[in-house]
Amino acid sequence: MTILQENPLQLRAIGQPRLLAGLKEGRAELHRHLWTHGPMPQLSRETYAELATAVGLRGRGGAAFPVALKLADLPSSGIEAVVVNGSESEPLSRKDRLLLTLAPHLVLDGATGLAQALGAPQVLVAVHDAAAASSIRAALLERQDAVKVQVADTPGRFVAGEARAVLSVLDGGSAVPPGRRVLPTRKGYHRRPTFLSNVETFAQLAVLARLGSREFSSTGLSSEPGTHLLTVAGAVDRPGVIETPTGIPLETVLQFAGAPQTGAILIGGYHGRWLPQATGVQLSRPDAPLGAGIVLALGTDTCPLGEVHRVAEWLASQSAGQCGPCVFGLAALVDDFGRLLNGDPAGWHDAQRHLGLVPGRGACAHPDGSARFLASALEVFGEDVRSHLGAGGCGRAVRGVLPVPGGAW
Structure with a gap:
């Protein structure tokens, strides 16, 4: 393990860092960025497509969509914009804002080059x-890009x-x-063809353009080479952002983060899934539901169903308010x-019914994502469900291991 920076949100790399390279001293201004990564090559559209195909590069957001397929779906001309989606509104994720804050030039290289x-x-x-x-606005003052770059503020x-x-x-x-x-x-910015992806995807493109497919593929799985960023949180001694090779065992990541040996694991955030244990799980897309690259260890000191109920309340409050399954289904x-927590069997039966309708x-x-999170909780925490239904509770307090906005990280 390589510890790149000691701070409340520690940066670590298992193996040789790529995206986090050069960040030991903090934010990389342009000179240090170029000293670490070298100049950004100017590549053709065809070369980007070939590189993305050769390494099977997938988007590092929730959908893990193949980059090569997204490029192929664009028309040959008339592309309106490239959009970097840095609206990292998943409460558990920190990796994209970390890249924007500490490695802005790597992200801008990928976006402007493409x-x-x-x-x-x-x-x-x-x-x-x-x-x-x-950080992005400051980085733009150091650069002279051939395309116009704008920073747009979005809600959280x-x-x-x-x-x-x-x-x-x-x-x-x-x-x-x-x-x-x-x-x-097909219809993106100004309703014209647009390439849109999340922050880490553009940083990966900048690394891929510099390394080429062979060197990029020197680490990680042969089916999905390279590295990825994981935000590790919850009941761990060392929370933070870790860069690891793809396909690394979940147990290894949790060990480096100082997680307990027992307890359920949440993969992919609040639109992800619960796992009963870490044994035998490889962290790769699309085999594991990594979503935005989130790994949270729940531990054994808190009430799992109480934690899930808190998050369910927050997810319902985040509804866009434009369809019944979201407005009424999540409520x-x-x-x-809530009724299940209080020992009412009808709460369990109604939850099963509603989870089939949403x-x-x-x-x-x-x-869909909220229902996936809640359905996997009922499956993984079956023993706790029985305790609440049979004895009125599991005997553990709700400690807030699962953060919601307004609470502590």
Whole structure:
């Protein structure tokens, strides 16, 4: 393990760091960035597509969509913009804002390099974190890019980070996803073809452009080479952002973070899934539901169902308010879990029924992701469910291991 920086949110690398290289002393200004990574090569659209295909590069946001397929879906000309989605509104994630804050030039290299290759006249960086936005704006003063780069402030609400919600804000609309699901590559910024991805994806593109496919593939899985960033949180001694090779065992990551040997693990954040244990799990996309690269150890000192109920209340409060499955379905599930906590068997039965009705019917992915989180909780915490139904509780207090905005990290 390599510890890159000692601070409350520690940066670590298992193996040789790439995205976090050169950050031992803190934020990398342009001179130190170039000394660490070297100049950014100017590549063609075809070369970017070939590189992304060769290494099977997937987006580092929630969907893990193949970058090469996204490039292939764009028209040959008339691309309006490249959009960097830095609206990291998942409460557990820190990796994207960390890159924007400490390695802004790596992100800008990936975005501006791709924009030039695509013939897009502008790059838009959408970000809701003030420190991250300030860092990007300061970095732009050090650069002379061939394309126009703008930083746009976005709201911090959970659904505001969804790609189509970000595009709505950039076009002057509200920060909610429209009901119609249209790919940004077809109708994005100004309703014209747009390449949009999250922050880490652009940093990965900058690394890939410099290393080439062979050297990029010298670490990680052969099916998904390279590294990725993980935000590790919860009942761990050393929370923070870790860069690891793809395919690393979950047990290894938790060991380095100082997690307890027992207790359930949340993978992928509040739209992710619970795992009963870490044994036998490899962290890779798309095999594990990594989402935005989140690993949280719950530990054994808190009431699991009480923790899940707190998050369910917050998820319901984040509804965009534009469809029944989200507005009424999530509110019903909050009530179901509340009654279950108090030992009411009807709460469990109603939760099962509502979890079968919510997915696949919403205007955006929020109801689906929330239902996935809650359904896996009922499955993994079956013993706790029986304790609450049989004895009125599990005997443990709710310690707030799962953070919600307004609480502690």
